[in-house]
Structures are given as structure tokens and as C-alpha cells.
Amino acid sequence: MYRTASGEEIFVIDGHTHFWDGSPANQKNIHGKQFIECFYAYHANLSPPDEKWTLEQFEKYDARTMHDDLFVRGYDDMAILQSTYLTDFYNHGFNTVERNAALKSEYPERFILNGAFDPRDGNKGLEQLHADVEKYKLTGVKLYTAEWRGESKGYRLDDKESYTFLEAAEKLGIKNIHVHKGPTIIPLNKDSFHVGDIDDVATSFQGLNFIVEHCGLPRLDDFCWIATQETNVYGGLAVALPFIHTRPAYFAHVMAELLFWIGPDKILYGSDYGIWTPKWLIDRFMAFEIPEELSKETGAVLTLETKKKILGLNAARLYNIDIDAQKQRIGAAGGYDHLAAAHAAE
Amino acid sequence: MTAVTIADLEAEVWRALETITDPELDESVTDLKFVTGVDVDAGYRVHIGFRLPTYWCAANFSFLMADDMRTAVLQLPWVRSVEVTLGEHMYADKINTGLKEGRSFEETFGEEADGDLVEVRRTFLLKALQRRQAALLAHLIDQGFAPTMLVDLTYHELAALDLDQAGARLVARYLERRPVVAGANAGLAFVDVEGQPLQAETLAAYVRALRRVDVNAEFNSALCRGLLHVRFDTETPLTSRRAKPQDQTQRAPV
Structure with missing residues (x-):
């Protein structure tokens, strides 16, 4: 919960978090080592100095640390756990639905659990999706189209097999498809960040929402174009948001573009924990305004209303969260005790 | 030798x-x-x-x-x-x-x-052309050149403009990429990526739109430099294997 200077409470849903194990013990090969080190480079490069972790802390953290970083030290009220397998890189997977489910079972009122599927898994994958939806009551999945699988270095959403899986997911009651646009999609000769496949499936699957994580960065212009065309395409701010610290002028441009093209109702906050932590991201976001000159030019203003939408209201709508009821649940589990203590101390 | x-x-x-x-x-x-x-x-x-x-x-x-x-x-x-x-x-x-x-x-x-790689190479040459053009046009407008004059400027007139050092560098960088778009208007200094002439009345909006390409590129550049630095410590000057110190950023002209 974020509380403004005037005492107004803002309910925060973190759209993108991970409970991963990237430790050397779990690394299967050099790729596993390079993968977590690449994430660490993002963390070390874009975090303020006093928010930096050691590589060892970063490789694997425990449930308690994550809980406290998000909900006690940070302002998150709820967080969406995005599952990512990477079984070619990690012995027991990077961030599996089982691992995430175990975390959720400790703090059920705090987490929304999303699964994953990979169209290259064929019938076995469809059966697994069915079982996972039944077991974990999933309403969302995270797709990592750049995942390596044997000889394959990735897939596209507009592949025939992807259609089969999206049809199955929709039938099973999945509503939200989070897509990470990664850099290693085949064929290698093409512009591998291209978001064109999202356009295709968003048109074909009107009953699904497509949340494009990282707003298609670095192809913000392409992303804005398709998101404007499609009513069911959303932008996730993970990775864009930390630029608020290192490159505030750049972040202002991104926000101005997003607000101008896709509007305040289709942008979702995400910390990408453990790459970044909610405390500093939200402190800076709440203090942030789009510079006057840019506002004049684009008409984009980051009002308190807009910030509330981005931080929680939009995700609540996508995931059917009744905010008042959820606050009750979190409060009943002692989730706001630290706030009461802090207010009493003031 | x-x-x-x-x-x-x-x-x-x-x-x-x-x-x-x-x-x-x-x-x-x-x-x-x-x-x-x-x-x-x-x-x-x-x-x-x-x-x-x-x-x-x-x-x-x-x-x-x-x-x-x-x-x-x-x-x-x-x-x-x-x-x-x-x-x-x-x-x-x-x-x-x-x-x-x-x-x-x-x-x-x-x-x-x-x-x-022909197609992807061309895509990015066009983006580079747009960025260099946007930077140059913004600079020239800032220096007081009228949009009506800029849209009619020929390639050779642009090359011959008497500009300050920053302006001359922007012109050189732009002209290096200008041939990426050939076609009927090859004699004009400024055309869009389709090879069409620009319009004076919409020039400011055109330059603003191109800045979106620039915003992407700035993200990439900042990220790439930062990631390289975390990975390799780019602050320490490189040393050539022949033991002659070789600082890539501050080499004296030979």
C-alpha cells in the first residue's frame, strides 16, 4: 500500500515478479550461468547504488526475503508470479509454476499465480496445461517466446502450434497472456524483437488480453502502433520503469508515448523482482511528472488518477480483483500491521 | 617499410x-x-x-x-x-x-x-537515416533556417552550407546515410524514407515523429553501454597485446 502525503491509499498490484533459482547448483551449463549474469547486469546497471545486491544474493533468494521486499519494505499489496522454465539452462527449471505455487501457499492473499506453456511441447504440453489450470486455478500464463528448446531457439505466437495452445488456454478459462519479447527468436536474419506476431494473435483471439512485457522495448514505436490498433493489447512497464532513475528524460518519453498512443487504462506496473525492488521504483514513480515541454507537445500528463490505474487498478480489472475485499483479506492475515506500527510512530 | x-x-x-x-x-x-x-x-x-x-x-x-x-x-x-x-x-x-x-x-x-541479412540491414540503415535527419533538421530549425527553405534545399546546397562545428558534423553524418534512399528526388537534401519530398507546413510535426525512432535508440544505447560496463569494466583503458597502452576513446590522431 502506498500512502500519499495527503493520506490517500493506493492499492498496488505488481504485474511482473519472479521467485527464481539461478544459483550455480541449479545451472545446467554455461547458458544458465550467462542467463542469470545477464539479468544481474540489468540489475546492477539500472539500480541506484544503495539498492544493489551481490551476485550471490541475486542468484537465489528465499521466500521470506521476497515477501518482505515486495510487501513490507516495498509498497506492493499483491504480486503476479510469472513462471519461466528454461529447462535447457537449469536442472530444476528457473522459476517453475511448482516453485511459485509453494510461495503462494505461504502467502495466499498476496499472490496471483500465472503458469506457462510452450507450443513446442505438443500434446504433452496441452495435457500439462490442462492439469496446471485445474490444480492451480490459473487465469493467466507467461510466454517466453525466446526460450531455447534443444535445436530450437524460440517460437512465434503466430505459429500454427501457438494457435492450438491459445485456443486450448482460452477454453480452459485463461484470460491473460503475458508475453516477453526476447531477442533470440528465429529466424536469426530477421529483426528478432519484432512485435508483429502479437498483432496477429490479438486480432484472432479477442477473448484474451495480451500484456506485452517491457512494452516491446526497444521497439516502442512498433509496439505503440499495434497496441493502438488492438483493443486487447496492454503494455507492462517492467524494464522500462527503472530508467526513471538512470535516464529520467528517456522514461518521460516512454510514458508520454504510451499515454498518447495506448492511454492510461492499458499500462501495467511491474517491478520484475528480483531484478528490481518495488520500494525505490514506486517512490520515484509517485514523485515523477512528465516535463512540461513534453506534456505540452504530446498532451500526456501523469496525474494521480493515472498513476493509480497503472499501479493497481488496471491489473485488478484484468484479474478480477475486488480491491476492498482483498484489503480485508490482507489485513486479516496481518499484512498491514507494519503500516499501523509506522503510522503510530509518526 | x-x-x-x-x-x-x-x-x-x-x-x-x-x-x-x-x-x-x-x-x-x-x-x-x-x-x-x-x-x-x-x-x-x-x-x-x-x-x-x-x-x-x-x-x-x-x-x-x-x-x-x-x-x-x-x-x-x-x-x-x-x-x-x-x-x-x-x-x-x-x-x-x-x-x-x-x-x-x-x-x-x-x-x-x-x-x-539484406532486409534487416536496410531496415536499420533507414532508422539510422531517420535519426541523423531528425537531429540535423532540429539543429537547422533551431539555427533559424526556414522550413520553406529546408524542404527545397538540394543535396549540394546542404553540403555547402556554412555551419558551426556541431552543424557541420551533423551534416556529414547525415550525408553519409542520405544515399540509402535513392529515387526520383535524389537531388534533394531531405526526403522521407519513401523518397518523397518533405512539406514545409508539416516539417515540425515530421521531426517530432522521427524522435520516436530516436527514443528507442537512446534506450538501446544507454542499455548496451551499461550492460557492457557491468560485464567488462569499461572504465579501465584497454591494453594492446603488444604492451603499448591503447585507450580507444582518447587516441591522438596519427
């Missing part, structure tokens, strides 16, 4: 490498600190070390840059052979072998690439 030392030859190689850009960032591979070392042996064989911000950087761009470096250095008349070695990359072995054997991107990657 008694007067020419190995260090002179290496400096020549560095100058040739300065002209090679990262297609996406539109910045020199030496400014970006992607080149880790240049080595010329007694047989006039050149060895170039090359690194990237992450293990996962796109294979196509990695190959393009390495191939461009090899081609540029091969133009130097004394060079017998060029070996470019990419380090710590997911496709390092494949790319290094492909380059060593003088194979094309398609030959190197086989089925993983379903065509050559």
Missing part, C-alpha cells in the same frame, strides 16, 4: 574500425568499446578482438559487425588476412568459424536463418 612501425599499422586498423557502426545503435564499434584489441603480426596478418554487452546479443547484428570490420580492414593495402574473434557469446564458435572461413551469414547459420 623501415619508417612504419607495427604501432602505426595498428593505428591504421583502429581508424578503419572507427567507420564501422553497430547497425542498431548507429554508433561506432570503437566508441561503443566493442573492440578489445588490435594486433598486427610480422606477416601483416591482423587479429581483432571483439566483445558485446551480453552473451545473448542478436546473432545477426553480431555477425554483421564482425563481417563489416573484416571487410573494412581488408581494404588496407598491406593487410594479408584479418581474423575477427568474438568472445563470450552464445554463437561465438559458430560466428568465429564462419568468419574465419569467409562464409556468409546464411552459410554460417544454415536453417536457423531463412534468408540473408
Whole structure:
């Protein structure tokens, strides 16, 4: 919960978090080592100095640390756990639905659990999706189209097999498809960040929402174009948001573009924990305004209303969260005790 | 060649490498600190070390840059052979072998690439043209040039404009990419990526729209430099394997 200077409470849903194990013990090969080190480079490069972790802390953290970083030290009220397998890189997977489910079972009122599927898994994958939806009551999945699988270095959403899986997911009651646009999609000769496949499936699957994580960065212009065309395409701010610290002028441009093209109702906050932590991201976001000159030019203003939408209201709508009821649940589990203590101390 | 030392030859190689850009960032591979070392042996064989911000950087761009470096250095008349070695990359072995054997991107990657790099190279040359054009137009408008004059300006008139140092550099950078768009209006200084003339009344809006391309590029550039720094400590000047200190950013002209 974020509380403004005037005492107004803002309910925060973190759209993108991970409970991963990237430790050397779990690394299967050099790729596993390079993968977590690449994430660490993002963390070390874009975090303020006093928010930096050691590589060892970063490789694997425990449930308690994550809980406290998000909900006690940070302002998150709820967080969406995005599952990512990477079984070619990690012995027991990077961030599996089982691992995430175990975390959720400790703090059920705090987490929304999303699964994953990979169209290259064929019938076995469809059966697994069915079982996972039944077991974990999933309403969302995270797709990592750049995942390596044997000889394959990735897939596209507009592949025939992807259609089969999206049809199955929709039938099973999945509503939200989070897509990470990664850099290693085949064929290698093409512009591998291209978001064109999202356009295709968003048109074909009107009953699904497509949340494009990282707003298609670095192809913000392409992303804005398709998101404007499609009513069911959303932008996730993970990775864009930390630029608020290192490159505030750049972040202002991104926000101005997003607000101008896709509007305040289709942008979702995400910390990408453990790459970044909610405390500093939200402190800076709440203090942030789009510079006057840019506002004049684009008409984009980051009002308190807009910030509330981005931080929680939009995700609540996508995931059917009744905010008042959820606050009750979190409060009943002692989730706001630290706030009461802090207010009493003031 | 008694007067020419190995260090002179290496400096020549560095100058040739300065002209090679990262297609996406539109910045020199030496400014970006992607080149880790240049080595010329007694047989006039050149060895170039090359690194990237992450293990996962796109294979196509990695190959393009390495191939461009090899081609540029091969133009130097004394060079017998060029070996470019990419380090710590997911496709390092494949790319290094492909380059060593003088194979094309398609030959190197086989089925993983379903065509050559012509299309993606052109896409990014066009983006580079747009960025350079936006920067130049913004500068000229700022300097008081009227939109009506700018849209009619010919290629040669632009080249002959008397500008300050910053302006001259923007013109040089722009003219370097101007030929990417050929066509009927090739004589005009400024056209859009379709080769159409610009309109005076909408010029300001046109420049603003191009800035979106620039916003992407700025994100990329900042990220790439930052990631490279975390990975390799780019603050410490590189030392050539021949023990002559070689600071890529502050080399005196030879």
C-alpha cells in the first residue's frame, strides 16, 4: 500500500515478479550461468547504488526475503508470479509454476499465480496445461517466446502450434497472456524483437488480453502502433520503469508515448523482482511528472488518477480483483500491521 | 617499410574500425568499446578482438559487425588476412568459424536463418537515416533556417552550407546515410524514407515523429553501454597485446 502525503491509499498490484533459482547448483551449463549474469547486469546497471545486491544474493533468494521486499519494505499489496522454465539452462527449471505455487501457499492473499506453456511441447504440453489450470486455478500464463528448446531457439505466437495452445488456454478459462519479447527468436536474419506476431494473435483471439512485457522495448514505436490498433493489447512497464532513475528524460518519453498512443487504462506496473525492488521504483514513480515541454507537445500528463490505474487498478480489472475485499483479506492475515506500527510512530 | 612501425599499422586498423557502426545503435564499434584489441603480426596478418554487452546479443547484428570490420580492414593495402574473434557469446564458435572461413551469414547459420541479412540491414540503415535527419533538421530549425527553405534545399546546397562545428558534423553524418534512399528526388537534401519530398507546413510535426525512432535508440544505447560496463569494466583503458597502452576513446590522431 502506498500512502500519499495527503493520506490517500493506493492499492498496488505488481504485474511482473519472479521467485527464481539461478544459483550455480541449479545451472545446467554455461547458458544458465550467462542467463542469470545477464539479468544481474540489468540489475546492477539500472539500480541506484544503495539498492544493489551481490551476485550471490541475486542468484537465489528465499521466500521470506521476497515477501518482505515486495510487501513490507516495498509498497506492493499483491504480486503476479510469472513462471519461466528454461529447462535447457537449469536442472530444476528457473522459476517453475511448482516453485511459485509453494510461495503462494505461504502467502495466499498476496499472490496471483500465472503458469506457462510452450507450443513446442505438443500434446504433452496441452495435457500439462490442462492439469496446471485445474490444480492451480490459473487465469493467466507467461510466454517466453525466446526460450531455447534443444535445436530450437524460440517460437512465434503466430505459429500454427501457438494457435492450438491459445485456443486450448482460452477454453480452459485463461484470460491473460503475458508475453516477453526476447531477442533470440528465429529466424536469426530477421529483426528478432519484432512485435508483429502479437498483432496477429490479438486480432484472432479477442477473448484474451495480451500484456506485452517491457512494452516491446526497444521497439516502442512498433509496439505503440499495434497496441493502438488492438483493443486487447496492454503494455507492462517492467524494464522500462527503472530508467526513471538512470535516464529520467528517456522514461518521460516512454510514458508520454504510451499515454498518447495506448492511454492510461492499458499500462501495467511491474517491478520484475528480483531484478528490481518495488520500494525505490514506486517512490520515484509517485514523485515523477512528465516535463512540461513534453506534456505540452504530446498532451500526456501523469496525474494521480493515472498513476493509480497503472499501479493497481488496471491489473485488478484484468484479474478480477475486488480491491476492498482483498484489503480485508490482507489485513486479516496481518499484512498491514507494519503500516499501523509506522503510522503510530509518526 | 623501415619508417612504419607495427604501432602505426595498428593505428591504421583502429581508424578503419572507427567507420564501422553497430547497425542498431548507429554508433561506432570503437566508441561503443566493442573492440578489445588490435594486433598486427610480422606477416601483416591482423587479429581483432571483439566483445558485446551480453552473451545473448542478436546473432545477426553480431555477425554483421564482425563481417563489416573484416571487410573494412581488408581494404588496407598491406593487410594479408584479418581474423575477427568474438568472445563470450552464445554463437561465438559458430560466428568465429564462419568468419574465419569467409562464409556468409546464411552459410554460417544454415536453417536457423531463412534468408540473408539484406532486409534487416536496410531496415536499420533507414532508422539510422531517420535519426541523423531528425537531429540535423532540429539543429537547422533551431539555427533559424526556414522550413520553406529546408524542404527545397538540394543535396549540394546542404553540403555547402556554412555551419558551426556541431552543424557541420551533423551534416556529414547525415550525408553519409542520405544515399540509402535513392529515387526520383535524389537531388534533394531531405526526403522521407519513401523518397518523397518533405512539406514545409508539416516539417515540425515530421521531426517530432522521427524522435520516436530516436527514443528507442537512446534506450538501446544507454542499455548496451551499461550492460557492457557491468560485464567488462569499461572504465579501465584497454591494453594492446603488444604492451603499448591503447585507450580507444582518447587516441591522438596519427
